[in-house]
Amino acid sequence: MTTYMAKPNEVEKKWYVVDAEDKTLGRLASKIATVLRGKHKPEYTPHVDTGDFVIVINSDKVRLTGNKWDQKNHYKHSQYPGGLKTITYRDLKKKNPNEIIRHAVKGMVPSNKLGKKMMKKLKIYNRPDHPHQAQKPQELEF
Secondary structure: OOOOOOOOOOOOOOEEEEEOOOOEHHHHHHHHHHHHHOOOOOOOOOOOOOOOEEEEEOHHHOEOOOOHHHHOEEEEEOOOOOOEEEEEHHHHHHHOHHHHHHHHHHOOOOOOHHHHHHHOOEEEOOOOOOOOHHHOOEEOOO
């Protein structure tokens, strides 16, 4: 008996919409990463992008527990000496609330070409509406 390996052209991609309002960031990000990778499907294959598209709405209403809004920092580096930029999550929420979820999910997908391809299937909006109604996304509940 041989192990089934999915082919990229055989995989059916679905669209899901997730409401981030009052959801904890880490738990939300891990569920999104699971759907992006395709681990929720029986035909999951590690070296093939079997995941689905995910639309996240209300990203500015995501929750962090404890004092993480003030104590947790978001780091970016320009790859030049002294190029480290640090910003607290409270300030990042005011500047770009979508980056909070994108950064959390990016740490949970592979760090290679396949991971970049998976991250392109993540659409994040900080309002309750989105421009992907034509794809007929299904509600994804956790």
